[in-house]
Amino acid sequence: MARGKLEGYEFWKWIGAPRYVLAPMVDGSDVSYRMLCRRYGVTLCYTPMIVASSFLWDSAYREEVFGTAEEDKPLFAQICGDDVEAMVKVAKTIEKSCDAVDVNFGCPQKYAKRAHYGAYLQDEWDLIRKIVSTLHSCLEVPVTAKFRKQFSTDRTVGLARLLEESGAQVICMHGRTRKQKGAKTGEADWEEIRIAREAVHVPFIANGSIRSLEDAEECLRITKADAVMSGEGLRRCPALFYSPSSLSDIDSSFSSSSCWSVGKPFSEASNGHTRGIGYALEYLDLCGKYCTPLDVVKEHVHRMLLSDLTTPAATFKSFDTKRGRRHWAKGKEEEKTRSLLETHWDVREKMMDAHSVEEVRDLMGMLKGRVLTDTPPPPRPARHEPQAEEEDGLDGSILFGEEEASCSNEGAEDELFSGDY
Structure with a gap:
């Protein structure tokens, strides 16, 4: 049956009203890991963040960053950039292989600052509006957006509303500002997420400080969000959202x-x-x-x-x-x-x-x-x-050549790590 373009909660219900979400993570939310997390309770996955300009001109990058499978559903493909035309081209290329195209307005890494995307677009509301509204009008699948806590509650609420008004059918908010990364990560502000969530009328995903299933349930209770996202938490433990009582639900295959x-x-x-x-x-x-x-x-x-x-x-x-x-x-x-x-x-x-x-x-x-x-x-x-x-480094990260990693794509990544856990 042909789906047509669904919006808001109609779309959310169509993909199964997911509750537990794997964050977009550079080198972290590959299809194999997505399928592992789905076995243990994750009900929605994001691809790694796709840099639009690189995707268009680098075939090796294109092959590495975007891969999926028929059973890899529901799936949001996340893109980033500041060139609307390039972002539309990328989105049109991948839209038939995903359930929605997500725009990253949350990556706080230095490379995002240098390339002018992610959280470094957060003060350019006209550009944000243009990106989201253009994708919304051009794509056959819904457009969604992920952003971070701003430096004031008014701006957080204002940006959430801007995303909704521009056509974002699902919004994900990370409860830390773009300055909260690395050693300055701190705890995510679930109360600020709740305030932003109550200001909009589309499905809302809460992200940040999710280290256990108990954290996830408490975050959902406080924020009133529709779903909760984890990046680094799931990367350390793919069964973060798994309850032993649900063992019978695991695919016997x-x-x-x-x-x-x-x-x-x-x-x-x-x-x-x-x-x-x-x-x-x-x-x-x-x-x-x-x-x-x-x-x-x-x-x-x-x-x-x-x-x-x-x-x-x-x-x-x-x-x-x-x-x-x-x-x-x-x-x-x-x-x-x-x-x-x-x-x-x-x-x-x-x-x-x-x-x-x-x-x-x-x-x-x-x-x-x-x-x-x-x-x-x-x-x-x-x-x-x-x-x-x-x-x-007792974690072996230098030995494994790890530099600035996942944005989780921010997760959560990915920030190594902005704290998308």
Whole structure:
């Protein structure tokens, strides 16, 4: 049955009234990871942020940044830029492969400032209006928009209303300003999200400070939003929105995956480290089905093994992957978690040198065996003294060549990381 162009809540209901959303993240919301998160409760996914100018002239970038599958639904494809004509061309190219085209007005990264897009358009309301209204009139699918808390409540509300008036059929708001990133992230302002949400009449997604399912439900309660989005939270734990009581709802078609043990998923083991390995193995199986760049694969595996997933809050407080820095909260016992890749240093080094997804999968199988049998790693050579390890960053991010990453696309990314979690 032909759909036609739906708007507002009619469109929202058509895509299933999603409640839990995976944020757009540069190198973080690839199709394989989207499918993994969908297995564990995510009901709407965004593509990585697509830079319109690069998409038009760089075929390699185009192939890498946008990929999907028939079962990858519902899906919002996010684009960014300041050239309306270029953005329309990109949107027209991808609209038949997604359910909506989203415009990023929230990325706070330096590269967004240099290229003039994302949160660095937030003071140019005429341009924002032109971008959204033009896409709304030209596309066969709805246009949506993602933005950040402004520097005053009046401006936050004003921008939300501007987006709605210009034709945005769904609005997502990140509860931090563009200056709140990296070490200055702070907590998202859910109250400001609530105020903006009450000022508009289209479906609204709340984003920021989502570290657990409990956080998600509390955010929905406070903000009155229709859905809640997480970026870095889901990147660390793809089952962030998953409730064990819903195990029967999981697709039995992947129950034979290498990460499943007798009668239950390896991911459900009580040990947080083994759950992380389980998620990594599931993801690697999906990477065999969907084409995923190897550097993206390694980065996802790295993040899923960052720390003990039995303490979600500690995952974020103990490690900050921005430029390999570690923020360690002295004296707080619950935050003294250790990364598996810190302990099993040899696996980390071999993963750095791996040339295929299969090699990474074999390494995860070896790591799984060690953890389940309490087998320690081999002794570190002299060059792996503790001080040298700290200089590298206990999260291994320098070793993995991580610079400014995900905008989550802001998530949440992605900001490394603006705090889209």
